[in-house]
Amino acid sequence: MAKHNTVVRHLVGYDAPQIPNSMCGPDALAELLVHARKWRKEAFGEDGGAGDAAAKLTDDGLRKLISLTFYTSLLPEEGRYPRFKLVCRRGRSEQTVARFDPVSLSESQLHRLAPACTRPDCALLVTEGESGLFCDGVERVGGLAYSVQPGRIGVLAEGRAAELLVEVFGPGHFRATEVYPGYEYKAGKVRALTGFDAPPAAKSLVKAVQGRILKSLDKSDEERNSGISIDVQTAVLYVLARMLRAAVEARHGGAFVLLPPGVTKPESCKLRVLHRTTDLHLGRDLEEHCAACQDADGRRSSIATAEQSRAKLLTNADMVANFSMVDGCVVLGQDLRVFGFGAKIEVTSKAASDGLKFTNVESGEVFENHEFMKALGGTRHQSVARLCQAHPGVMVYTVSQDGDLKLFSSDAKHAYVYGPLDLPTIDGEVIVT
Known part of the structure; x- marks a missing residue:
């Protein structure tokens, strides 16, 4: 059962050969x-x-x-x-x-x-x-x-x-x-391999965060299509990649739940947050960082302010990754506000089976719930799958102890799982100019 979806990037015009479906050698x-x-x-x-x-x-x-x-x-x-x-x-x-x-x-x-x-x-x-x-x-x-x-x-x-x-x-x-x-x-x-930012839900998340930052910078529509827009998108992608990379390399396992757009109460999605956080907001950190970059005029004081915002942004991204190593999920909003960690998913099997069905985008196959869950794997993945089935608009990055990264998501029609996901290995730094 091909439960995982892929979004593979090919050069234009390249017709890739069929990947073997059966067991094979390297x-x-x-x-x-x-x-x-x-x-x-x-x-x-x-x-x-x-x-x-x-x-x-x-x-x-x-x-x-x-x-x-x-x-x-x-x-x-x-x-x-x-x-x-x-x-x-x-x-x-x-x-x-x-x-x-x-x-x-x-x-x-x-x-x-x-x-x-x-x-x-x-x-x-x-x-x-x-x-x-x-x-x-x-x-x-x-x-x-x-x-x-x-x-x-x-x-x-x-x-x-x-x-x-x-x-x-x-x-x-x-x-x-x-x-x-x-x-x-x-x-x-x-x-x-599918890039961590390639699934549709991930693209929508990045675009929404990017849009909020550009709006906070008071950029015109024309400016939003210019180099500043690319710079902001790069910053958003890097922060997400840094957070996920730290969790993957730790080999502890974990999950990052992003609530549906507009939802600000984890309990409305049957998430019981054991450790609530305040003042941890990666979206706001990104806005402050980009604003500080915009105001940097070459003076030592303005550059120092921008560099301080950069350090705060990257440190906080690392901290969110560290929270994923505590048993339970890290819960964020679509604006990258962090609501807490150690969250328990309390969606019942009945609520999930009455909800959305998982599907393979390429083949169009819709999976029966019992068979899908049996093929899916461990408790963490099954709990995350039930969450996506019961609450349209949720997206969850899961990290296995062996380093596998997957994305579970759902929309109004179906639920999806993408993976394995690929992260950029050669890191850059989000910097201020």
Whole structure:
């Protein structure tokens, strides 16, 4: 039963091959990446978009890297399995931390090097030579990969992002992205990745928050279509991504419930909030930050005010992520006001079964409630699913202990679940200009 929906980003004109429905090996993922890069070469030429986008690996080198990643992920060390990242890029980068003598990569050598990149903000740099694959450096893939320029809103990349990124989450569980789409291999299955902001409910949320901020800045309709609008949207997306990334990397599990538009009382959606919060409002923090950026005129005092608002915004986003590690849900409004955490979902099975049905958008299949819940998984996901069924307009990001991120949502007609969701790995910082 294909209960999960996907929103896959492809380059215009690219007809992606069918992803295997049955159990398969990691070579199936490698072939999907090779298929996409071959199309880019035909569409753009070696020296055009394809040459810039593809990692400096041969097709066989890419296949070997995926195989090496898979088998290394299966090697335990004192009962623990490695978690690490690999990057490939063209040329040198400001994001490189250190270069060292090339190490010829085998499963044992990669397993030996992997602990150097256990933390989420660094990765091993992989290159290809005549005799195979090598690791010859370490790269930043965290916030330090970007420069901060006081006085501007936005994310300023210093250098360019890696052409190929591979993330290992556990035994036989990894993701690989070379341009778009990215793919995940887990439990013998391949799935195309959906961006955390791609589902319709997420798009609506970002657009609504963006609109409120632009209105608070007293921007005209013409200005709302200009660069400031893009800057504000980037800031909103970054704050959400930062919050979700912190929760995913913690591997504790959790859920972020966003109430339907206009709803300000969690109890109206059968949510019992154990720890209510006051004065924690990420939407207001974003407004204050963008206003401070707008008022920054080059003077030290105005830039300091803007930087203080930036620090407050990012610190509060991290705090909301931390609240998700307390048993229960974090509850927010559609304006990103935080109502509390440790919330219990008290929607009964009957209320859910009498409510909306989950559906697959692509196939149009509508799932019977009993079968859907049985296929869905654990208590957290089932509780969240019931909440969406009983209360149209709710959306919930769920984080599993193994790092899976999903989005549950509902509208007036149906309920939906999207996943696995992909988060930007190379962080930027929301900055003031």
